[in-house]
Amino acid sequence: xxxxxxxxxxxxxxxxxxxxxxxxxxxxxxxxxxxxxxxxxxxxxxxxxxxxxxxxxxxxxxxxxxxxxxxxxxxxxxxxxxxxxxxxxxxxxxxxxxxxxxxxxxxxxxxxxxxxxxxxxxxxxxxxxxxxxxxxxxxxxxxxxxxxxxxxxxxxxxxxxxxxxxxxxxxxxxxxxxxxxxxxxxxxxxxxxxxxxxxxxxxxxxxxxxxxxxxxxxxxxxxxxxxxxxxxxxxxxxxxxxxxxxxxxxxxxxxxxxxxxxxxxxxxxxxxxxxxxxxxxxxxxxxxxxxxxxxxxxxxxxxxxxxxxxxxxxxxxxxxxxxxxxxxxxxxxxxxxxxxxxxxxxxxxxxxxxxxxxxxxxxxxxxxxxxxxxxxxxxxxxxxxxxxxxxxxxxxxx
Amino acid sequence: xxxxxxxxxxxxxxxxxxxxxxxxxxxxxxxxxxxxxxxxxxxxxxxxxxxxxxxxxxxxxxxxxxxxxxxxxxxxxxxxxxxxxxxxxxxxxxxxxxxxxxxxxxxxxxxxxxxxxxxxxxxxxxxxxxxxxxxxxx
Numbered sequence: 001x002x003x004x005x006x007x008x009x010x011x012x013x014x015x016x017x018x019x020x021x022x023x024x025x026x027x028x029x030x031x032x033x034x035x036x037x038x039x040x041x042x043x044x045x046x047x048x049x050x051x052x053x054x055x056x057x058x059x060x061x062x063x064x065x066x067x068x069x070x071x072x073x074x075x076x077x078x079x080x081x082x083x084x085x086x087x088x089x090x091x092x093x094x095x096x097x098x099x100x101x102x103x104x105x106x107x108x109x110x111x112x113x114x115x116x117x118x119x120x121x122x123x124x125x126x127x128x129x130x131x132x133x134x135x136x137x138x139x140x141x142x143x144x145x146x147x148x149x150x151x152x153x154x155x156x157x158x159x160x161x162x163x164x165x166x167x168x169x170x171x172x173x174x175x176x177x178x179x180x181x182x183x184x185x186x187x188x189x190x191x192x193x194x195x196x197x198x199x200x201x202x203x204x205x206x207x208x209x210x211x212x213x214x215x216x217x218x219x220x221x222x223x224x225x226x227x228x229x230x231x232x233x234x235x236x237x238x239x240x241x242x243x244x245x246x247x248x249x250x251x252x253x254x255x256x257x258x259x260x261x262x263x264x265x266x267x268x269x270x271x272x273x274x275x276x277x278x279x280x281x282x283x284x285x286x287x288x289x290x291x292x293x294x295x296x297x298x299x300x301x302x303x304x305x306x307x308x309x310x311x312x313x314x315x316x317x318x319x320x321x322x323x324x325x326x327x328x329x330x331x332x333x334x335x336x337x338x339x340x341x342x343x344x345x346x347x348x349x350x351x352x353x354x355x356x357x358x359x360x361x362x363x364x365x366x367x368x369x370x371x372x373x374x375x376x377x378x379x380x381x382x383x384x385x386x387x388x389x390x391x392x393x394x395x396x397x398x
Numbered sequence: 399x400x401x402x403x404x405x406x407x408x409x410x411x412x413x414x415x416x417x418x419x420x421x422x423x424x425x426x427x428x429x430x431x432x433x434x435x436x437x438x439x440x441x442x443x444x445x446x447x448x449x450x451x452x453x454x455x456x457x458x459x460x461x462x463x464x465x466x467x468x469x470x471x472x473x474x475x476x477x478x479x480x481x482x483x484x485x486x487x488x489x490x491x492x493x494x495x496x497x498x499x500x501x502x503x504x505x506x507x508x509x510x511x512x513x514x515x516x517x518x519x520x521x522x523x524x525x526x527x528x529x530x531x532x533x534x535x536x
Binding site: 316317319320323336339357359360390395 | 405408409411414425431432433434435436461462463464465466467468469505508
């Protein structure tokens, strides 16, 4: 009995922890398991490990170590960014209603945080994106008002891979009319961008930046929020004074060590991986177009993350395609309504103007460390047949 | 997430296809999630003197664009109504569909409703065409 091939093409969903990261984490489970807040040598040892990871992170972003707040992941970081900034603004400017500007293709943790704030009386403006999912910096500028406090636009989109012009958006925000007396903060969710894009905060011009370790071969359950010095923000998790009084709770030393090591590996391999993944991604996209009739790329053709290949296949439904792929040992994901749990098709695809019937047939393949050309070839062998089978089953229009 | 039966019907659906000259046809869709089901039925006549309801579903085929639950519910509903009288077919509700599949996740129950709707609509379509024929003959 031949073992079924297993090809993982869902790296944007999560990644396996790198063996070097596991090695780095090991001593901190039991041997060096002190509470970093303790005075004694166990505590100091744990504190030293956190400081090391914080320094690595600061080097990665080209910022100061005390501008890094470790969290349980990007979801928590995004919640802290939006809610923490608004709470701080309201504490000072009790009369004014704060206004935030958010892109419509953010991850749900940003969208839902914004909607939560909207329910509390905050004004929210939703940007528009073009057919590729790109935000126009001029549009951001148009929406800025006297009471604008924060703009949030993700660096690279997780569904379609489109890379936003973060630097240009930052410039548009900072060239605000002098009538606005306070500085407008710029937050970016950089979860998918860490592996391959330049995340130096001075280059990007951001004040807040969120990251999750499990997207770059670190463990699930750890991430961080970069907060530019001087940013007024109130913690959302009360308790002890950890993380510069911005995130209470005994620090997750093991996972912070893991995050640091994972980032070190990203810095070491970035350029090589970026080139390799881009080639594989483009090979996948070109061949899908060749082998599957009537299939389209979603997201920007060139301003896209090196590891994400997203397509729509009209006439076949996303979940059905995923299940057939899974049967053949291939892992992927989809933005179809049937896979969403809420029965709504992907908000990202809809915001890009893709009709619900087309969004129905969306597929996302995301590549990673373990992806080889023969994996893509296997997918290309298998997928056209799946599409043909499902299209044959579906009623034709008219 | 899915029962064994659902996956069976998804991978090897029964009665999938078209009927060239159907007696009844209907297309139903769920605007939210985008599933589309099309049912074709062929009516047979049971000439047994004791039969109360002599019209039955002689043949039935379906075409579906949708998720595994949509394909499975279409497939199983055709099995549940094939060979049954029109009255019996109309009595097949979504609970029977779900039971026959060994259960459906909560989020997919709407697929079973859609499948039942497709059968009802196809039968209605047939009945309407018969009425029209009768009218024409007069």
